[in-house]
Structures are given as C-alpha cells and as structure tokens.
Amino acid sequence: MSGLTYIKKVAIVGATGTIGKYIVDALLQKGKHEVTAITRKGSTNVMPAGVTVAVVDYENPSTLVDALRGQEALIITLPSTGLDQQATQLRLVEAAAEAGVPYILPNEWTVDMADENLANDVLFSGEREIRRRIQELGVSVWMAVITSFWYEFSLGFSQLCYGLDWAGRTFTFYDEGTQKINTITMPQNGRAVANLLSLPIQTADGAPSLDGYRNKFVYVSSFLVSQRDMFESVLRVTGTKADEWTLRHEDVAERYQDGMKTMRAGERTGYIKSLYARVFYPDGSGNFEARRGLDNDALGLPREDLDEWTRVAINNAEAGIRYGPGSGSS
Incomplete structure (x- = not known):
C-alpha cells in the first residue's frame, strides 16, 4: 500500500447477485478499479465484460487465500442470513487476513447495526461477530455500509x-x-460502494478519505x-x-x-x-439519518x-x- 493514493484491486463475492450486480456496475462505471468476482466452483453465472473471475472451493481455504492475494478490498454480498452465510463470511474474512487484504466491506447492506437492540431483534447479531473477528485478526479493517x-x-x-x-x-x-x-434504491447502494472505494486512502486536509472509515459504519440513503x-x-x-x-x-x-x-x-x-x-x-430506529447523520455528501451521492x-x-x-x-x- 505504500505510496498508493487510491486502491485499485477490488474483489467481490456475489457479483451477479441481487445487490452485487449494482455494485459491480457502479465500480465498472467509475473506471478506476480492477474488479475480480469470487465464484464457487461449478458456478454458471456470466460476468460482465471487464470482470475477472476467480474460482474457489469454500471447503478448501487455500483457494480463497490464493484468489484474494493482491486484492486491496473485499466486498461480501451473500443471499441470506443463517448459519451458512455466517460460516461463509468467517472463511472469507479469515482468508482475507491471510492474504493481506486491507479493507473488507462485510455482508451488511441493511438496517442500523450500531443499534444493538435493533440488531438483536432482527436476528443480525452474527454480523457483529464478523466485525469482531476482522478486528481480532488485526490485518484488515471493516467498513459496514448501512443502507436500510x-x-x-x-x-x-x-x-x-x-x-x-x-x-x-x-x-x-x-x-x-x-x-x-x-x-x-439499488443503484444508489451500488454508487455508495463505488464512491467509497474511490476515495483517496488518506488526505491531509480533513477531506473524506478511505482511512477515515476504518472500522466504522457508513450511512447512506x-x-x-x-x-x-x-x-x-x-x-x-x-x-x-x-x-x-x-x-x-x-x-x-x-x-x-x-x-x-x-x-x-x-x-x-x-x-x-x-x-x-x-x-x-x-x-x-429506522431513521438513522436523525441519529447518525448521512455520508451521502461525503461520497458525492x-x-x-x-x-x-x-x-x-x-x-x-x-x-x-x-x-x-x-x-x-x-
């Protein structure tokens, strides 16, 4: 990362999924990133032009590490909550740490997870454990994009x-x-991610930067x-x-x-x-704008x-x- 002003290499899980496709589209439109789709062995999903495919076997963690080595950000979008999603995320964040990925956007895309009562009531306490594990590993930082x-x-x-x-x-x-x-909206969700990852890594004048969101929630609407x-x-x-x-x-x-x-x-x-x-x-609790403020302007949405x-x-x-x-x- 030394000497870099912006990150370039971005990996995404769920590139053709419900929200993943909007994130990929927005990243490609920015034209600043090399996008790699992490796909399961045997997947028949067709990727957009310009996206590199890395095939992995989730039962073989070394394939995840190999796919993530050299990546500067990992975006996780998965289709549901539950034990499988939780286990898959854990494998991904542990592989990302071994591969040295600096930034992880975990599978949030949801309501205000900083409100622990709300998170517990909607059965999203597992997301808290993913963030905790990222910090425990001490290699990557998380940036949780809260969208409702x-x-x-x-x-x-x-x-x-x-x-x-x-x-x-x-x-x-x-x-x-x-x-x-x-x-x-789904396109706004996609733009928020692309604009976040297009921020300079650091700034000297207090302007929005990627490192300004280290281990923080990002509120967009x-x-x-x-x-x-x-x-x-x-x-x-x-x-x-x-x-x-x-x-x-x-x-x-x-x-x-x-x-x-x-x-x-x-x-x-x-x-x-x-x-x-x-x-x-x-x-x-659904009005996070009043309680947390929004990052829309900082991200140019x-x-x-x-x-x-x-x-x-x-x-x-x-x-x-x-x-x-x-x-x-x-």
Whole structure:
C-alpha cells in the first residue's frame, strides 16, 4: 500500500447477485478499479465484460487465500442470513487476513447495526461477530455500509415489506403509517460502494478519505419517508385515488410478534414480516439519518426522485419480479 493514493484491486463475492450486480456496475462505471468476482466452483453465472473471475472451493481455504492475494478490498454480498452465510463470511474474512487484504466491506447492506437492540431483534447479531473477528485478526479493517431496505424491491415485493399489495389495491399501515425510515434504491447502494472505494486512502486536509472509515459504519440513503409518503407517491404515479384503495392498520409491535411466531413455526415469510415491522417502531430506529447523520455528501451521492422509483416498484409488482430476500435488505 505504500505510496498508493487510491486502491485499485477490488474483489467481490456475489457479483451477479441481487445487490452485487449494482455494485459491480457502479465500480465498472467509475473506471478506476480492477474488479475480480469470487465464484464457487461449478458456478454458471456470466460476468460482465471487464470482470475477472476467480474460482474457489469454500471447503478448501487455500483457494480463497490464493484468489484474494493482491486484492486491496473485499466486498461480501451473500443471499441470506443463517448459519451458512455466517460460516461463509468467517472463511472469507479469515482468508482475507491471510492474504493481506486491507479493507473488507462485510455482508451488511441493511438496517442500523450500531443499534444493538435493533440488531438483536432482527436476528443480525452474527454480523457483529464478523466485525469482531476482522478486528481480532488485526490485518484488515471493516467498513459496514448501512443502507436500510431497498426501496423499489421492498415497495413492489409484497405487503410483507412496506405494506403495498398492488394487485389487491390494498395498503397496510403500521400504526398510523407516519413513522419515517431511511430507504435506498439499488443503484444508489451500488454508487455508495463505488464512491467509497474511490476515495483517496488518506488526505491531509480533513477531506473524506478511505482511512477515515476504518472500522466504522457508513450511512447512506435515498429517501427518508413514511408509509404515508409512499402511499401518496403510489397515488401520484398510478393516477389512482385514495378511495379506490382498501386501507388497513396494524399495531406494529403486534405485527412484529406475529411474524416471529410464524417464523418459529418454520415459515420464512414470518421473518420478513417481523424484520420490516421492527424498523417502523416508534423508537425511531429506522431513521438513522436523525441519529447518525448521512455520508451521502461525503461520497458525492446524487439526490433521487421518489416518484421515479415508486414507478419502478409498481412495474416490478406488475411484472411479478421477485429478487429473493437476502443480506438483511430483503
């Protein structure tokens, strides 16, 4: 790293995944990095032009070390929470330490993990262990990009998320639907990572630098909105009237508990229901902008138009597009 002003070599796990593809696209658009996709043996995923492929066997840690040697940053995007994701991350961060990778962006892409009560309630305590392990190893530093949920995915996916059932013309509000949370579009998530890794490693004048985010959370967002704001946007972009909709209200704490009960009975949708409900609690835990501030300006992120992305969400719902929940921001 001596004498370097910017990092150049970036490896990513999950390069063609739900959010990985947006990160790769943004990195390629910057034109400053050599991007390597870490892929499992036997993968048939097709990589974009300009991306190098390194095939690994997660049961053979030496292949991970070989793939990561010489890399300056490792980005981890994985498709779900759970024991397999946890074990895979541990293998990756340990291999990164052995390979001497200076920077790791762990598999966060989610709600405010600095809030330990929130992290525990949404079953993300394992992410804390990954950060702790990186620091224990003492070679790499972590930078956890906190995004909250992906807006166009969450609004269009189903009423389990932001409460919209487009096909049924029903909107379910948690409490009165007035609690504001931060949310992000997928391209903004990608830009945030690319812009972060494009920062100078160090600066002498206090300007944003990569080393300024060593072992820190990075807070980025597209919108600070309530469900009422979302619903008003849906009305604008679809030309529908409020009286054409069935509006429902659910107690947010009861919705969280009901989802957890469903999850414990073995139904995955129960977890999604609980995850989203918890972030709309009136404790303000979903509004990290108010509690932590944002790094949008430091990273040069553009302002976005809410209605434009509501239209994308409606189009997704009409097309039946499903991404497959993952990385917390499901």
